[in-house]
Amino acid sequence: MKNLLAICFILATLLQLGLSINQQDVADVVIESANREIDLTQRYVTSTIKLKVFNKGKTPVNSFYYALPVDQIQNTILVVIRYSDQREVGGNLQEDFAMRHQYNTTFIRFELERPIAPQNSATITLEEKFVNRQVPYPREIRINEDQKILFKDNAYIYTPYFVKTQYTVYKTSNIISHTENEKALKLRKGGIKYGEFSEIQAFSSYPIEIHSENTTPLIYLTKATKSIEVSHWGNIAVDSSYNLVNEGAYLKGEFGRVDYNKYNPSSGKHALKSLSAELPYHATGVWYRDVIGNISTSNGFRDKQEKVVKLNIMPRYPVVGGWKSAWNLGYNLNTTRYLHTDGNGGFVLRQLFSIPFNDLLAQDYELRVILPEGATDIKSELPFSVDSQYTENTFSYLDTNGRPTLVFKKKNVIDFHNQYFYVHYKLSTINLIKKPLLIFGAFLIFFVTLIVFNRLSLKSLKSKNE
Numbered sequence: 001m002k003n004l005l006a007i008c009f010i011l012a013t014l015l016q017l018g019l020s021i022n023q024q025d026v027a028d029v030v031i032e033s034a035n036r037e038i039d040l041t042q043r044y045v046t047s048t049i050k051l052k053v054f055n056k057g058k059t060p061v062n063s064f065y066y067a068l069p070v071d072q073i074q075n076t077i078l079v080v081i082r083y084s085d086q087r088e089v090g091g092n093l094q095e096d097f098a099m100r101h102q103y104n105t106t107f108i109r110f111e112l113e114r115p116i117a118p119q120n121s122a123t124i125t126l127e128e129k130f131v132n133r134q135v136p137y138p139r140e141i142r143i144n145e146d147q148k149i150l151f152k153d154n155a156y157i158y159t160p161y162f163v164k165t166q167y168t169v170y171k172t173s174n175i176i177s178h179t180e181n182e183k184a185l186k187l188r189k190g191g192i193k194y195g196e197f198s199e200i201q202a203f204s205s206y207p208i209e210i211h212s213e214n215t216t217p218l219i220y221l222t223k224a225t226k227s228i229e230v231s232h233w234g235n236i237a238v239d240s241s242y243n244l245v246n247e248g249a250y251l252k253g254e255f256g257r258v259d260y261n262k263y264n265p266s267s268g269k270h271a272l273k274s275l276s277a278e279l280p281y282h283a284t285g286v287w288y289r290d291v292i293g294n295i296s297t298s299n300g301f302r303d304k305q306e307k308v309v310k311l312n313i314m315p316r317y318p319v320v321g322g323w324k325s326a327w328n329l330g331y332n333l334n335t336t337r338y339l340h341t342d343g344n345g346g347f348v349l350r351q352l353f354s355i356p357f358n359d360l361l362a363q364d365y366e367l368r369v370i371l372p373e374g375a376t377d378i379k380s381e382l383p384f385s386v387d388s389q390y391t392e393n394t395f396s397y398l399d400t401n402g403r404p405t406l407v408f409k410k411k412n413v414i415d416f417h418n419q420y421f422y423v424h425y426k427l428s429t430i431n432l433i434k435k436p437l438l439i440f441g442a443f444l445i446f447f448v449t450l451i452v453f454n455r456l457s458l459k460s461l462k463s464k465n466e
Contacts, residue, residue, distance in 0.1 A: 021065055021096045021107055026160050026202075028057025029064075032121065034157050034166035040134065040149070041173055043216045044077065044361065047128040049157065052121055060115035064124060066091065066108040067158050067203070070100065077129040077361055077412045081110050088127070088416065089113075090384060103203045105158070129414065131220055131361055136249035136321065137211060143259045143320065147249045147270035148176060149214045155181070155194040155206040162202055167195025172212040179208035215269035218248040219319065224355050224362035224413070229370040232432055236333040238283075240355070241326070242362075246272055248321035260318065271318035272325075277356040279309040283331040286311065290327040311356075329356075346377065346426040353382070353408075354418035365413040369406040370394050372427055374434065378404055381422040386410045398435045 032052045039046045055061045066079055080088040091110040100106060116122045137150040157166055171191045178184065178192055185193045194208065222243045229237040248270045261267045279286065279300075286300055286309070297314040309331075319325050342348050349369070355362055371378065378391065388409045393402030406423065 021094060021099065021109070021160070022063065024057070024059075025061050025063055026065060028055055028059070029061055029116075029161050030054045030056055031157075031159065031161045031163040032165070034159075034163055036157055036166070036168040037171065038153070038168065039171045040151055040210065040212060041171060041214060041216065043218050043220075043359070045128075045130040045133050045151070047126075047130075049126040049128070051124045051126065053116060053124055053161075054121040055116040055118055058118050060117055062112055062115045064110045064112060065094075065160055066110065066126065067103075067105050067160050068108055069158060070104050070106060072130070072133075073106065075130045075133050077131055077414055078416055079108055079126065079128050080416075082125045082127050083113065099160075105203070107160075131363075131412070132247065134214060134218060136218070136247075139250060140252040141249045141270070141321075142252050143255065143268050143271070144266075146213050147215050147218075147321075149212065149218075151210045151212070153208055153210070155179075155208045156197065156200055156204045158203065158205065160202050163197075163200040165196050165198050166200060167193060167197065169193045170210055172210060172214075174213040176211040176213070178210045181208075217246055217270055217272040217319070218321070219244055219246045219272050220361040220363060221245075221355070223364045223366075225366045225368070226355070227368045227370065228349075228351055230335070230339065230349060230372060232335065232339075232372055232427065234335050236335055236338055236349075236351075237330070238333065239328065239330040241328045242355070242357075244272075244319065244325045246319045246321050246323055250322040251320045255317070255320070268318050268320065271320040272315070273318050274312055274314040275360070276358050277311040277313070277329070278306075278358065279311060279331055279356050280333060280352070281307045281309060282337055283309050283333060285332045286329075287331070288313065288327055288329045290325070342424065346424055349423040349425075350420055351423075352418055353421045354413050354415065356418070358415060360414070362413040363411060365410050367408040367410075368394075369408075369423055371404045371406070371423070371425055372432070373399050373401060373403045374430075374432075375404050375425040375427050377424070377426045378406065379424040380406055380408075381424070382408075383419045383421060384417065398438055 030053070032054050034049060034051050036047060036049045053064070064081075068076060068079070080090050082088050089110070091108040094107045094109045096107060112122075114122070134149040134151055137148055141147060155168055157163060157168070169187070169191060170193075173190055175186065175192060181194060183195055183197065187193060192210065222245050224240065224242050226238065226240045229239070231237070259267070281302060288298065293316070298312065300309060300311040303310050315325065338350050340348050340350070351369070353367060355365070380389070386408045390407055392405050392407060394405045395402050404425075410417070
């Protein structure tokens with residue numbers, strides 16, 4: 001029993017060491033200046049942090065650690081480093097049990113493209129995106145009232161590094177109230193600035209609250225599913241389903257057309273009036289349907305400059321705070337542009353991963369890629385990590401063994417994830433012509449049987465006449 005406990009203790013220690021952050025890298029790094037700008041005028045809170053990082057150690061620093069409080073994990077959509085060429089690079093979630101216990105935080109580790117040499121500095125730009133951090137206050141309003149939100153934040157940048165100087169600018173409209181501070185300054189162009197603050201220790205916190213107006217509909221998709229069905233007879237069918245909710249201020253009283261006018265921009269500004277999507281340029285047969293018939297008007301056209309199909313959907317009734325909507329959207333693609341051979345007897349499928357709607361979050365997202373029956377040696381190539389991935393069989397018309405189906409699941413999917421992914425697989429010629437042969441064989445058997453019965457009936461009639 002003692003040996004077993006000792007083994008468990010050693011394994012736990014090794015696991016903790018393997019998952020802990022590099023304390024030397026943290027100790028060697030000092031943030032000389034940190035400038036943060038947070039936008040509170042959109043449906044999701046976005047933040048841009050520009051850091052000047054100095055390496056005071058004797059060895060190069062290869063990684064940068066981003067501290068993420070545990071209570072904000074569910075609200076965090078995206079954290080990336082943006083380079084000067086506009087490339088966005090994500091990091092890897094890394095636990096440190098000691099830090100989690102002491103500071104109630106976890107970490108995202110970013111591998112730097114260029115290590116910071118000793119006694120040198122570098123500039124790092126971080127971009128963040130959050131959902132459900134703007135709380136409607138008051139919780140209920142009338143259709144013609146402006147929506148007000150309450151935002152709680154840390155005026156200090158929460159980081160494991162020592163910060164020499166920092167400030168934060170909150171971009172808002174019509175501030176109603178805010179946490180008073182001698183270094184808080186309202187800006188002429190709208191918004192408020194906290195700082196500069198100096199000599200801030202690691203993991204420092206200064207809670208603040210900002211109460212302001214934000215009339216943007218606070219919408220997101222609770223669930224989204226996208227199905228891509230591949231046919232080697234010339235078509236790729238894309239079928240998507242969406243469940244949307246507006247978490248903005250609830251409607252006080254009843255909805256009425258007298259108070260609401262969809263053509264008046266000042267009426268129901270916090271309600272969703274339309275949605276815009278961008279489909280592949282060669283999409284054909286675009287369709288949508290809604291069980292309750294809420295989506296009533298649509299407009300789509302091919303934009304030759306941007307090389308996309310732009311689709312606008314307008315619901316019959318606005319989706320106000322607390323209301324939900326669900327619909328399906330689909331289209332077809334020609335295989336000649338999205339399915340190619342790899343030169344080794346296999347095929348390569350190229351498709352977009354995420355949803356087509358602009359600036360819209362899908363909390364739970366599922367992507368299904370249905371390949372032809374008989375596909376083998378299936379491999380996927382994704383530009384980012386997913387939460388889970390597995391293979392199952394889908395049965396459709398004339399299937400005997402089922403169609404191999406790749407299923408990808410990921411949380412907090414946005415337009416950043418709408419990148420091309422690739423699926424490699426092989427399909428023999430016999431599997432390609434299997435169904436046409438089955439149909440041909442079925443008709444052949446049917447007509448042969450019909451001919452045989454017809455001849456037998458003629459012979460029986462002939463014998464009776466004799």
